[in-house]
Amino acid sequence: MTPLARVSTPRPLPAEQASLCTVHLGYLLMLIDSLRQDGVDVEAAFGADYLRELSALDPNTRRPIEEWEALADKAQAHCHRDVALLMAEFVKPWDTGPIGFITMASHNLREAAESLAQFYNLLNDVYILQAQLINQRFEIAMEPLSTHHSPCLERLTLATICWHARWLSRRADLRFDVHFAFPQPDATQLSALQKTFGGELRFDTARSTLLGPAEYELLPVSRGDHGVQETLRAQLMAEMAALQDASTSFVHKIERIIQPRLSTGEVTLDDIAAEAGVSVRTLQTRLEESGLNFRTLLDRMRHAQVLMYMGDLDISLIDMAHMLGFATQSSFHHAFKRWTGMTPGAYRKQRLKAGISNKGAAN
Known part of the structure; x- marks a missing residue:
């Protein structure tokens, strides 16, 4: 390896030039x-x-x-x-602290991906992650939180997820297709990306996304103590709340407004825009700049919150639907299955079988 030439000490850009990410x-x-x-x-x-x-x-x-x-x-x-791919191979789950440990404490790759997506902003506020099943493929997509785009961070994030999925599942043969939002690189970097992911690569797409067969999400994780998952989740939720309270991100601002309204079901575009002090059109435009719309943001917040509720067996599935603002139990079941590929009841039974909680039974 050729040693680096001495360079000037890197410094943050002035505030007027920085993205604030x-x-x-x-x-x-x-x-x-x-x-x-x-x-x-x-x-x-x-x-x-x-x-x-x-x-x-x-x-x-x-x-x-x-x-x-x-x-x-x-x-x-x-x-x-x-450099991004080098880092991805170097970083192990425990290097990311509680976030890494909660993925290690997950039961399968789906739970690990959901937990990473839920708490990813503790690592950076440049992107959010969306983990979901679409047409029998499991996808983890990166959505920018601002106008700042970082191809290097996108390569690092998706390559790290790829390597960690193999490590957590003890399956070195896992292959992933990847869609990148940046142009196709030169032949050397292209070869390195192909070696890392093993699947089909596309470039100049709408967003950077890691894709794998649906069956990958059910691959078991056997690397850690599943019983610590809820403790870790509570710790990370507190850290996320503190981070979002201090964040200047417009998306986080809207999330702070939506959060206390979830349980009432009174989460309308007009009301949220009014409380944010912007017009409905401005609210929609600002969210679209981050690759979101109001419905998608609300859906993502419900998905994140329901994972916390699932760990508390004092909360019945019926109460859970009401606390997330769903008008009917059937609409809650439909949304939950879209998020996880399972019904709420099946998901909870899986957690009970694995001994996640020792509280009393729920409805």
């Missing part, structure tokens, strides 16, 4: 660690002072996405491998 400090530290493991002299590359500055920061610090991208660009200029 952030990544967890771990992205920068893991990039540096993966380069070090690959034989790069990181002190010569980035400067000892900058490395000390990063190591002294609070572990939960957020840094501008531009700072991480600058590090990746400087590294890429001197690396033979795609």
Whole structure:
């Protein structure tokens, strides 16, 4: 490996130039660690002072996405491998803290993907993840939260999910098709992407998406203690709430308005726009800029919330439907099956069988 030339210390862009999107400090530290493991002299590359500055920061610090991208660009200029794919192979589930542990505590790849999608914004607020079954294929799609797009972060995220799925399921033969929102790269990078994912690659698509056969989602995970899942989920929910309270993202602002209204069923486009202080047209436009619409956002919030309710056996399925604002039990069942491929009752029985909760039975 050719050592990196010494470069100036990366710094965040001025506020007026930055996208205001952030990544967890771990992205920068893991990039540096993966380069070090690959034989790069990181002190010569980035400067000892900058490395000390990063190591002294609070572990939960957020840094501008531009700072991480600058590090990746400087590294890429001197690396033979795609830096994002190098990181993806280096990062193990436990490197992402509680998020990684909750995927390890999942029963199958579907639960692991759902948990990652639910808490992905603890890692960055550049994208959200959507995990769903579509036409007998399991898809994990990246939706931007702003106008900022990061091809490097997209490659890192989807490649990491790919490697972790193989590791969690003990199935090194898993192959994934991928649709990328960026143009087709040069032959070297294209070959590296094909080697990583193993399936069909498409480029210049509407959004970056990882796709696999529906049967992948039922592959069991046998890497951790399933009994700690609810404890981890409660911890991550608290962290997500704190993050969203402090976030300036328009999507997070709308989520904060919707959340207390879910149980009442009074979540209308007009009411939410009024409380947000914008017109309905502006609300729709701002959400569309993030690849969302109002119905999709509401659906995603219900999906995330129902996973928490499933862990509390004091909440019956009937009460669950009401608490999510569904007008009828049948509409709740239909939505839940669309989200997970299972009925609410079957999903809960699976959790009980695995011994997730020892509370009393639910209706």
